[in-house]
Amino acid sequence: MKFLFCLALAAMVTVQYCSACTCSPNNTVQEKYCNADFLILVKVLNDGIVYGGNRVYRINLIATYRSKVYGGVDVRKLYTATNSAACGVILQKGYYYILTGYYPRNIRQRQIHTGLCYVQQRFRFNPQRVYKPPRCN
Structure with missing residues (x-):
């Protein structure tokens, strides 16, 4: 009985320890763009505030290329x-980003979410005039 308890405890600790961000290894950048719920251009206005397990950034939405x-x-x-183990990303205040991401399905008000498995291209300048979004079918 002691052995089974120790085995179960070890399995639980291993599961807890091994939980980390995993993305589909076969996704090309094109697939990441095309499979996302949105493709937008934003300017990050703050350093992010941790709230309810998320880091929340104030942004200025400049362009929506696809939604x-x-x-x-x-x-x-x-x-x-809030951290990379949970697929979180750190964005820098004052920079422009081309972002892809998703809308969680279980939240009444739609929120814009992104993470390590999505695209985040950073720019010092507003790239709107030169950026060409990828074509998706």
Whole structure:
């Protein structure tokens, strides 16, 4: 009985220890763009505030290149996990980003989320005039 308890305890500790961010290894950059819920250009306005397991950034939405949802989206905030083990990303205040991400399906008000498995291209300048979004079918 003691042996089974120790084995179960070791399995639980191993599962806890091994939980980390994993992305689909076969996704090309093109697939990351095309499979995301949105492709946007934003300027990050703050360093992010940790709230409820997420880091929440205030953003200025400059352009929407593609979105699977229109209306009802809070475009003033961007959410990501608080650390890289949970696929969170760190964005820098004052920089422009081309971002892809997803809208969580279980939240009543649509939120913009991104993470390590999505695209985050950083720019010092506003790239809107030179950026050409990828074509998706």
